Structures are given as structure tokens and as C-alpha cells.
Amino acid sequence: MGDLQIIDEVGHDAADRLNGHLAEVKELIGRSLEAKKFAYCPYSKFRVGAALLTHDGTVFTGCNVENACFCLGICAERTAISKAVSEGYRDFKAIAISSDMCEQFISPCGGCRQFMREFGANWDVYLSKPDGSHVEMRVGDLLPASFGPEDLKVKKSNIMNEF
Amino acid sequence: MGDLQIIDEVGHDAADRLNGHLAEVKELIGRSLEAKKFAYCPYSKFRVGAALLTHDGTVFTGCNVENACFCLGICAERTAISKAVSEGYRDFKAIAISSDMCEQFISPCGGCRQFMREFGANWDVYLSKPDGSHVEMRVGDLLPASFGPEDLKVKKSNIMNEF
Amino acid sequence: MGDLQIIDEVGHDAADRLNGHLAEVKELIGRSLEAKKFAYCPYSKFRVGAALLTHDGTVFTGCNVENACFCLGICAERTAISKAVSEGYRDFKAIAISSDMCEQFISPCGGCRQFMREFGANWDVYLSKPDGSHVEMRVGDLLPASFGPEDLKVKKSNIMNEF
Amino acid sequence: MGDLQIIDEVGHDAADRLNGHLAEVKELIGRSLEAKKFAYCPYSKFRVGAALLTHDGTVFTGCNVENACFCLGICAERTAISKAVSEGYRDFKAIAISSDMCEQFISPCGGCRQFMREFGANWDVYLSKPDGSHVEMRVGDLLPASFGPEDLKVKKSNIMNEF
Ligand SMILES: [Zn+2]
Ligand SMILES: [Zn+2]
Numbered sequence A, B, C, D: 001m002g003d004l005q006i007i008d009e010v011g012h013d014a015a016d017r018l019n020g021h022l023a024e025v026k027e028l029i030g031r032s033l034e035a036k037k038f039a040y041c042p043y044s045k046f047r048v049g050a051a052l053l054t055h056d057g058t059v060f061t062g063c064n065v066e067n068a069c070f071c072l073g074i075c076a077e078r079t080a081i082s083k084a085v086s087e088g089y090r091d092f093k094a095i096a097i098s099s100d101m102c103e104q105f106i107s108p109c110g111g112c113r114q115f116m117r118e119f120g121a122n123w124d125v126y127l128s129k130p131d132g133s134h135v136e137m138r139v140g141d142l143l144p145a146s147f148g149p150e151d152l153k154v155k156k157s158n159i160m161n162e163f
């Protein structure tokens, strides 16, 4: 009996944690949807919003900022991350991404995946739809066989002195 | 006599305006110097800070955020501007830039000049040194014969329908 | 007996194909190693070479081309691909990548994965070491849940007309 | 008489040089117009071509290569330059740029100006129209108060050891 009760309590705790997590995710996706409204995208007309959750609970939002020279624009995810870094944050828990696509979960481009990867492979990315539904992935899953800052240190030590 | 007095007053006004302007510039450069301390630049070890003044007096700061894939990093100026855009601002008065170089005024890269140009050619750029001394330039002076959003509209209408 | 002979022949054919494939891979990796010698990388001192095989057997090589503004450099893979496109090619079979790292297979950055993805998800990427050993991956494996040109068409049709 | 004859000859020589230069420019612009036909620009529909003349007379052509993630595309000028570098060239005399705009001379973006600047400030850029008419500028004129590889060396020595 005692054992069952314990298990029951554990079950309650797990459900609470799950609900707490889902509420947190929904909240972050909501922030990314709001951020989308500031998107500057006169060329693609494709609005993207992002909301980045730091280790201490602070949220930084971002949107895409395009340029007449297309290749000089900045994605929503990179805006949010560079914004956080510029305020002293480098430790992230999750990032939510949203767009206007109703039938597809918005996914980060390869450039943004590498930009996320710079700050670790073990944090969450929530790909969402405007109705708030989402898919959860880890940065490391989005960029398999990736390299990051720690690899570059290894790399340098191995380079033959040809320069 | 009256005329001279008027001229004198005008002179005072002009001097006041100049002093007011200089104080504003020094303040903005100070903010860019502070922003520099958050620079994430493990690869170049070259810290850059930026402070962007919007039309309503709000200041957004930025720093460089580098990446293990060098070409995916973001400059301090672009961080500050995308940050402001992500908070609803697109109308800028000036941007101050600072670095650790004591003998040279830090100048924006061509990519950042184009990123500034997207939001107009007629606003100020202050290239500074750590001691607060600076050079004032206009975005348009830094990027002569440039093209911006308005040109792309013209351009498109002229393209032959070959696609 | 006849059946066994047929199986034997099939086995021979499969082995021949495998050997043929391996010879092709080694050849391409060899070309990427040669390409590495033209790398312009005064900032990272990290040389990278790439060799791109097109559908008709033509090979385009590339190297990294860095810039004093780190974020304006171009990776070896992107050099090779843009080179091929500028000569009329858009249909690729494989790309080999090589660096000076002896203990690690060089892997493409996220930006290059997206640049490859533009031209399809079903072609090969050979991550190599200077001794010629390698790992084979598909573009799609390197960028799971990616989006490409076809998605952008879908996307646009779904955007609410808010602009 | 003798003097006049000499002046006359000098005049002939100068005119010959000018004609020779113009023929060279026209030839390079022609190559950039041809290069434009390979442009991969499904997003902007804005075709750009470039032709780069190296110190030994070799010409490398380039076109823009766009990406579904707009900011990962590469301009025509950068394609041509990275192509040349990947074949061992780093010493350039001139680059011609062309587009489909009939009423405007196509001008390089800030990113490309910085990419050119990496290889010197004293070489020519020809901004052209489809009819072959053009404007001549120097890299240094297109990017005033620029910094290049030599500055970064200076810079590094001046950085305070705070890292
Ligand atoms: Zn992105
Ligand atoms: Zn810059």
C-alpha cells in the first residue's frame, strides 16, 4: 500500500512537471509569435519570430531583419541570440520559432543551427505553427556531426605548421 | 548694436547646440564602450561595441558575437540594429562604434555599412577610440554610390521578363 | 549450379560497383586535398578544401576565403558550389571536404549544409581526414527537418495577407 | 617642329592607351553580361554577373547564387573572387559588374566591397548597364575609411590583454 502511494505521488509529480514544461513551452511560443510582428521582411514577405529562454528565466525576442542585399539579412533566431549575448547571457535553455505558415512547423536554417550550436548542443528548439502546436528538438539533433568552439581548440593543435 | 546682440545670441545658441551635440555623442560613445565588455570573440580576441540612438532617444547596444564557423558571426553594429528593429524601431539618428584599438578609429565593415544603409543614408556614425575621441561620418559617406530598398523597387520594374 | 553461378556473378558485380564507388570517392577526396593548398585563411590558419562532383562527372574545387571582417568570409564548400553554378551546373552527385585535422573528420558548418540543401537533400558528402579515410553522409542527414526551395513556394501561399 | 612631332606622337600613344583601356573594359563588361545568364536567383529574380581580371590577364566570371534562407546566398562579385582565389590568384586588376537594370549602374553591396578590399584598395570596379555603358571606380573609393588585413595586424598588437 505504502509503495503504491509513493508511486502515485511520483506519478502526480511527473504529470505536474510535464504540465509545467508544457506551460513554459506555450509561453515561449507565445512570445515568439508576438515578436514576429516586428519582422522587417519587405523582400521575402516571410515573417519569422523567435523567443530565447536563458538559464535564469529571462526571455529575449527576435525577428528577421532583411536587407536589399539579400545575403546581408539576419534571421530571427540569430537576432534573439546576439541580443541576449549583448546583455551578458551565454547560457540558454530553449528557443521557440514561429512563422505565418499554417501547415508546416517553421524550422531554423543551417546558419542559425550553427549559431545556436556555438552555445551548446544540449538545449531545446521548439518549431511551431501559428496555432501554437509544436515539435521539440535538441540543437544537437538539428545539426548532427557538428563542430563547435571546443573542436576548434583541438583542431588548431593538430594543424601542421605550414603557414 | 541690436544686430550685434542678435548675432551674439545666435552665437550662444549655436555654441549651446554644438555643446549639446558633443555631450550626446560622448554619451553614446560611452554606451558603446560599455557594450564592448559583453563581446563574445574567442576567435579574433577583437572586442567591438556599438550603441544605436533611435529617433525617440532610446539607445540599443550591441557587441560582436563570433562563431566557430567564422563567417557566421555577427558584428556589434548589426547586433545593435537588429535588436532595435526587433523592438519596433526603424528610424535611427546615430550609431557609435568602439574597440580596444588605441591608435586607430574603429570603422564599420562593408557588411554593416549596407545593413545601416537599409534604414537610410542620412544618419551619423561615430568612429571612436577608447579615450573617447572620435570621427563623425554619415552612412552615405561610408558607402558612396550605394543602393538601398528604394532602388530595388526601381530595379524590379526594369527587369526583362526572362524568368 | 546455374543459380550459384548467377549469384556469384551478382556478387562480383556488387563488389565491382563498390570498388568503383570507393575509387571515385578517393579520387574526389584527393582533389579536395589538393584544393586546400589555395586556402586564404590568414585569420584562422585553418585550411579547408572541397571538391564537388556534378552529374556529368565534372569536378569543381574550392577553398575557404577569409576576410578581415570574419563574418564576410566564404567556406570551401560554398566556393566550390557557387563556382559550379556560375558555370551552369545545378545538379550534384557528391562533395568531398578536407582539412589539416589528423584526428577528426572535417564536417561542414550549418551555413554550408543549407547551401548544399538548396540543390537537393539526396546527394553525398564525404567528411575526410588528411590520410584519405572518410565518413559518408547524405545532405539530408546533415540537416534533418530542413527546408528548401520547394518549401518556400508552399510557405508563401500560406502567408496571411498582412503586408 | 621636332618638338611638336614628339608631342603629337605622345598624343597618339596616350590615345592608343586610352583606346586599349576602353577595349579591355568593354571586353570585361561583356564577360560579366554573359556570366549573368547562369545566375541562380529564384527569390529576387534579380540577375547579377561579374567578371574579374587578374594580374596575368586571366578572367574569372561569377553570378549570384541565392538560398531559401536569403541571408546565406552569395553575390556575383564574391563568387568570381572566391573562384579566382581557389585557383591560386590573389592579385586583381579590375572587376566588372552587370545586371538587368537599364536605367541604373549596378553597384556592389557593402559586403562585396569589403570582400574586394581584402585584396587591396587600388584596383578598378566597373559598374555597368546592359548597353555596356559604365562608371569606373576604385575599390578604395567605394569603401572610404576602410580597414583591411594590414590593419588587423596593427589592431591585434594594440589590444589590452583582458582575455
Ligand atoms: Zn536562420
Ligand atoms: Zn561589420
Ligand SMILES: [Zn+2]
Binding pocket: B069, C075, C076, C077, C108, C109, C110, C111, C112, C113
Ligand atoms: Zn561552411
Ligand SMILES: [Zn+2]
Binding pocket: A069, D075, D076, D077, D078, D108, D109, D110, D111, D112, D113
Ligand atoms: Zn554583394
